[in-house]
Amino acid sequence: MSTNQQPRNKRSRNGCLSCKQLKIKCNEAKPACEYCVHTQRECVYAAPKSKAPLKWSHRVKKPSTSIEVLETSTASTTSTTPTSMASPFLEVLDSDTTSPSTTSTSPLFDEERTPSSILFGGQFSPRTKALLLQRDYYAPPTHMDYLTRSLMLNQTSTLLGISRFELRLLKFFDMHCINLFSFGVNEGIHNAWKYKVPHLFLESELVRQSMFSFAAVALSTTLPLQDIQRSDNEEDIFDALAREDASEFDTMTRNNIYLKTTTHFLTTLAKAQEKINEVQTSNSFTDPTIAKELTVSSILIFSFLGVQPHGLIKLISFNQDEEETDMIAISRGSRDIVLNCASTILESELSGLLFFRVNQDLYSPPLKECEYPIIKYLLLELYRFQDSTNEEVVNDTSSSYQTLKLALDCLNKALFGCGYYKFPIPLFRFLMVIPEDFRSLLYAKHKYALKVLYVYAALCFIARFQMYKEYSIWRDFVVWYKDEVKLVDKVERNLYHLVVDQCYVIPNYEDFPYFDPLEGVCGGGT
Numbered sequence: 001m002s003t004n005q006q007p008r009n010k011r012s013r014n015g016c017l018s019c020k021q022l023k024i025k026c027n028e029a030k031p032a033c034e035y036c037v038h039t040q041r042e043c044v045y046a047a048p049k050s051k052a053p054l055k056w057s058h059r060v061k062k063p064s065t066s067i068e069v070l071e072t073s074t075a076s077t078t079s080t081t082p083t084s085m086a087s088p089f090l091e092v093l094d095s096d097t098t099s100p101s102t103t104s105t106s107p108l109f110d111e112e113r114t115p116s117s118i119l120f121g122g123q124f125s126p127r128t129k130a131l132l133l134q135r136d137y138y139a140p141p142t143h144m145d146y147l148t149r150s151l152m153l154n155q156t157s158t159l160l161g162i163s164r165f166e167l168r169l170l171k172f173f174d175m176h177c178i179n180l181f182s183f184g185v186n187e188g189i190h191n192a193w194k195y196k197v198p199h200l201f202l203e204s205e206l207v208r209q210s211m212f213s214f215a216a217v218a219l220s221t222t223l224p225l226q227d228i229q230r231s232d233n234e235e236d237i238f239d240a241l242a243r244e245d246a247s248e249f250d251t252m253t254r255n256n257i258y259l260k261t262t263t264h265f266l267t268t269l270a271k272a273q274e275k276i277n278e279v280q281t282s283n284s285f286t287d288p289t290i291a292k293e294l295t296v297s298s299i300l301i302f303s304f305l306g307v308q309p310h311g312l313i314k315l316i317s318f319n320q321d322e323e324e325t326d327m328i329a330i331s332r333g334s335r336d337i338v339l340n341c342a343s344t345i346l347e348s349e350l351s352g353l354l355f356f357r358v359n360q361d362l363y364s365p366p367l368k369e370c371e372y373p374i375i376k377y378l379l380l381e382l383y384r385f386q387d388s389t390n391e392e393v394v395n396d397t398s399s400s401y402q403t404l405k406l407a408l409d410c411l412n413k414a415l416f417g418c419g420y421y422k423f424p425i426p427l428f429r430f431l432m433v434i435p436e437d438f439r440s441l442l443y444a445k446h447k448y449a450l451k452v453l454y455v456y457a458a459l460c461f462i463a464r465f466q467m468y469k470e471y472s473i474w475r476d477f478v479v480w481y482k483d484e485v486k487l488v489d490k491v492e493r494n495l496y497h498l499v500v501d502q503c504y505v506i507p508n509y510e511d512f513p514y515f516d517p518l519e520g521v522c523g524g525g526t
Helices: 017-022 034-039 065-070 115-120 126-134 143-154 164-177 187-203 205-222 237-247 254-282 288-307 327-346 373-388 391-421 436-443 447-462 473-484 490-501
Strands: none
Touching: 017 034, 034 391, 143 164, 143 187, 164 205, 187 205, 187 288, 205 254, 205 288, 254 288, 288 327, 327 436, 373 391, 373 447, 391 436, 391 447, 436 447, 447 473, 447 490, 473 490
């Protein structure tokens, strides 16, 4: 398939007056579109846009025999290994899910004009910033928090209504997985997962299944298989898992854990769909319990798919015949859920999950003045793309140029957030905030858009957004790009070498914005 296929133009007369005057495509976000926000223009619409409900897709790929086993009560743990099994097709948010700007939100929350403010941190409006500054410190866990967590971790599986395997997964999540979200540097995220989410775990089946799914995939990629048959040690979660599961499985193998992981994940998706339907009926995201459930499960589902090594999903799929979903579509759905729940989460004890601490004005460097090597490289390539176009397509190119520039600015903000907050969550959230038109360019295999995605995939790998270096959606896309699009310059070749040949990972995130693939960095990767 050609890599320079042009996207189909979807004409709309509902854009803002500024975009119409400039004859560029407007993403029609309310109350201000992405272009007006980016250029600090006043955004004026001729007429308001109608609302559309959230919905879930039921486009499910025909499962392989091994996946069908998961849906029966007599599942067998023999058969093929995870790497040889066909990838299941997942139920996800539909690609035409409503944008958060068209859904009712609390009047208190005024960040709907730009999702990057929420997902990257900093650059908030005065009202939201004032609320966050009131929380200049993270409140320590309460006595009730400690009691709830102790109840969750120390009760028998029978009293909790879960299996022994699920109880072990729960303890594994508490002991080993929380740091995968806080990276040991974010107290708000750590305390929310450690002491606030347990309240939800006891109340919500959706949260329980989401936690089990993530813990299972983490376990499946870190369990030292050669040591699993050692005698039980209460201090060793891996040994405890091996002993406890002997009654349920013939042996503890990656395939067994894979089956359990996929089972929990499919259950998670079903529960998430039920919750979305509940929200549709009530037509509100402001119910605190629902907002918390959806936010926590959305974060866990997104994270699960980002780190899973089993080929359950691709970063991007061009298989339009079967309408196969991908991480790009999942990210859009996650963004819509998070942004619609943000006003409620902001005022809850879970605000640390979304909102980073704000104690001063934060401004990422302007694109033209940015000294980040990756951004300088991509900006130069963008200029070259603009110069290479001919006059016959100048109008379409102008629209594409603005879209690509907005996407590049989002990546610039993401790298800035990584350096400032000293952890990579802002980078991982980049896929949630890219412009809608940029997604269209990706699916049309626009060369520069694919270049940005290639660089981003390499950065996610280097930033450790995987649990198994040899198997990840980021590495898979890097290899696909090299085979299908071809590596055309030294930066692309060096990134491929760092990811595929060296499995390089960044030693610290404070300096990550200044990571330079041309320097031939080789330390820190194992």
